[in-house]
Amino acid sequence: xxxxxxxxxxxxxxxxxxxxxxxxxxxxxxxxxxxxxxxxxxxxxxxxxxxxxxxxxxxxxxxxxxxxxxxxxxxxxxxxxxxxxxxxxxxxxxxxxxxxxxxxxxxxxxx
Amino acid sequence: xxxxxxxxxxxxxxxxxxxxxxxxxxxxxxxxxxxxxxxxxxxxxxxxxxxxxxxxxxxxxxxxxxxxxxxxxxxxxxxxxxxxxxxxxxxxxxxxxxxxxxxxxxxxxxxx
Numbered sequence: 001x002x003x004x005x006x007x008x009x010x011x012x013x014x015x016x017x018x019x020x021x022x023x024x025x026x027x028x029x030x031x032x033x034x035x036x037x038x039x040x041x042x043x044x045x046x047x048x049x050x051x052x053x054x055x056x057x058x059x060x061x062x063x064x065x066x067x068x069x070x071x072x073x074x075x076x077x078x079x080x081x082x083x084x085x086x087x088x089x090x091x092x093x094x095x096x097x098x099x100x101x102x103x104x105x106x107x108x109x110x111x
Numbered sequence: 112x113x114x115x116x117x118x119x120x121x122x123x124x125x126x127x128x129x130x131x132x133x134x135x136x137x138x139x140x141x142x143x144x145x146x147x148x149x150x151x152x153x154x155x156x157x158x159x160x161x162x163x164x165x166x167x168x169x170x171x172x173x174x175x176x177x178x179x180x181x182x183x184x185x186x187x188x189x190x191x192x193x194x195x196x197x198x199x200x201x202x203x204x205x206x207x208x209x210x211x212x213x214x215x216x217x218x219x220x221x222x223x
Binding site for chain 2: 033041042045086
């Protein structure tokens with residue numbers, strides 16, 4: 001099956017700093033989503049971005065489908081950004097409609 | 112995007128017992144899924160919940176341990192049967208269309 005690797009696995013930032021999270025996937029995809037899991041375990045959908053660039057406030061994401069990677073940018077980080085960030089994909093093969101999750105990036109934003 | 116209500120949010124259960132988790136979606140959705148997240152790990156798909164028929168289980172998951180129902184396009188349940196401490200995890204349901212899935216708030220299960 002498709003492999004989804006995220007980097008870095010862990011990241012500690014001071015409040016106000018910027019960061020870039022990366023997601024590499026091993027096969028072509030027709031769905032890619034970025035999620036934030038807060039400390040209470042709730043999974044929040046950030047972006048649906050199988051290709052191109054999107055922005056939502058301090059967050060933006062870019063997927064280069066031909067090179068099989070996606071980037072999530074967090075600017076001016078806040079303590080509420082802490083948690084785990086996951087990318088998840090659906091491969092562009094067969095009839096599968098289920099998301100495969102990446103390994104995650106654990107972010108801690110300190111004061 | 113669909114909004115999914117999941118309950119219970121957490122539970123502590125005795126080994127050997129069963130727990131049923133419910134998910135209600137605010138609109139009809141084509142696909143519903145159940146995931147498990149073990150402590151410190153990523154999400155692993157348990158099964159696809161099929162409306163009106165048996166669920167489709169992923170490798171390593173069986174119907175006797177994780178029976179699933181989906182009587183209509185807005186509701187599904189997952190039962191964790193004959194629980195052991197190794198079943199302590201967060202269980203999440205997901206639904207929507209392929210252009211963007213959303214998740215319930217999760218059930219944090221502790222088996223003692």
